[in-house]
Amino acid sequence: MSPHPHGTAPADSDSRRMTRPGPDRGVHTVLTINGTRHELTLDPRTTLLDALRERLDLTGSKKGCDRGQCGACTVLVDGRRVNSCLLLAASAAGSEVTTVEGLADGDRLHPVQQAFLDHDAFQCGYCTPGQICSAVGALAELAEGRPSAVTPDVAAEPRWEAAEIRERMSGNLCRCGAYAHIVPAVMAAMDRSAGGAEPAPPAEPSPGVPAQMDGANR
Ligand code: FES
Ligand code: FES
Numbered sequence: 001m002s003p004h005p006h007g008t009a010p011a012d013s014d015s016r017r018m019t020r021p022g023p024d025r026g027v028h029t030v031l032t033i034n035g036t037r038h039e040l041t042l043d044p045r046t047t048l049l050d051a052l053r054e055r056l057d058l059t060g061s062k063k064g065c066d067r068g069q070c071g072a073c074t075v076l077v078d079g080r081r082v083n084s085c086l087l088l089a090a091s092a093a094g095s096e097v098t099t100v101e102g103l104a105d106g107d108r109l110h111p112v113q114q115a116f117l118d119h120d121a122f123q124c125g126y127c128t129p130g131q132i133c134s135a136v137g138a139l140a141e142l143a144e145g146r147p148s149a150v151t152p153d154v155a156a157e158p159r160w161e162a163a164e165i166r167e168r169m170s171g172n173l174c175r176c177g178a179y180a181h182i183v184p185a186v187m188a189a190m191d192r193s194a195g196g197a198e199p200a201p202p203a204e205p206s207p208g209v210p211a212q213m214d215g216a217n218r
Contacts, residue, residue, distance in 0.1 A: 029090050033058065034102025042089055048082075049073045051089035052099060060100035060129040064173070071172035074130040074137075075099045081137030083171075100129035103136065112136050112189040121185035123176035131172045135186045138168035142190070160190050 026041040031048075033056060040055055049066075052058040052075070064072030066085045073084040076098040103110035109117065112135045122128040142164065147154040150167040158164055165186045174182065 027090055029093050031056075031089065031092055031097060032095070033097045034099060035096075040089070044088070044090055046089045047085050048075070048077075048087045048089045048092050048097070049084035052084060052097075058099050058101055061133075062126055062129060064127070064130075069173075070127070070130075071134055072127050072130040074133045074172065076133055076137055079137070079140060081134050098133070100133055103132065110136065111192050112139070112186070115185040115189040115192070116182075119181050119185035119188060121178055121181040123178050127172060127174045127176075127178075131169070131174065131182055134169060134172045135189060138165065138186070139190055141168065162187060165190065 027044045029040050029042050029051075031038045031040065031051065033052065038056060040051065042051060042055070046055075049061055049063060052061050053063065061075055061084055062072035063085060064070035066073075068083045068086045071083065074081055075084045076082070077087070077092055078095045079098075103113060110132070112132050116122060116128065116132060121131075141148075142158055142160060145157045147158050148164055148167045150163050151158040162183055165183055169182070169186060
């Protein structure tokens with residue numbers, strides 16, 4: 001039964017509305033993104049993804065589903081992969097957030113970015129920033145010996161193999177179906193991380209870094 005059967009508002013509703021946060025009564029939030037400190041006043045409901053894209057103009061992280069199902073918004077928070085559409089921005093205060101824009105070292109691409117380029121691991125590129133951030137996180141998990149659902153023996157070190165990559169990247173969907181190149185790209189970056197073979201060189205000289213690599217496409 002409704003507590004207010006006649007549709008009358010409780011006597012203190014006005015005062016409660018006054019204390020409820022709103023656009024002009026937001027939460028002061030300090031975010032560290034790619035090593036830069038940002039002070040923002042945010043509606044407390046703002047997700048990290050919206051703060052990145054709408055307030056900081058860091059549009060590399062993409063909004064695919066906005067409900068944690070596609071991985072296009074993947075960023076690293078203190079080195080761990082998160083779907084930024086599911087994390088409130090205020091929750092990331094005090095953490096180091098890394099987006100695809102922060103992976104390269106100046107003009108030098110991150111090894112995972114380079115591997116995606118070398119292996120032509122994208123088509124439209126919409127999922128690519130999330131794929132790359134996720135791969136960076138996945139390789140770190142492997143290096144730390146964290147098991148996945150397909151690791152045969154959780155007491156042993158996970159093997160650096162395609163099955164582990166497929167499983168660990170399964171939260172990142174590619175609507176273009178570029179998986180046949182994404183998996184070899186991550187494997188190549190994995191080999192490099194493990195001190196193995198260098199990734200295969202690109203078939204043809206690249207005219208430059210495509211926008212998909214650093215999220216410059218919005
Ligand atoms: S936009 Fe976040 S998981 Fe799809
Ligand atoms: S490259 Fe188009 S969605 Fe993955």
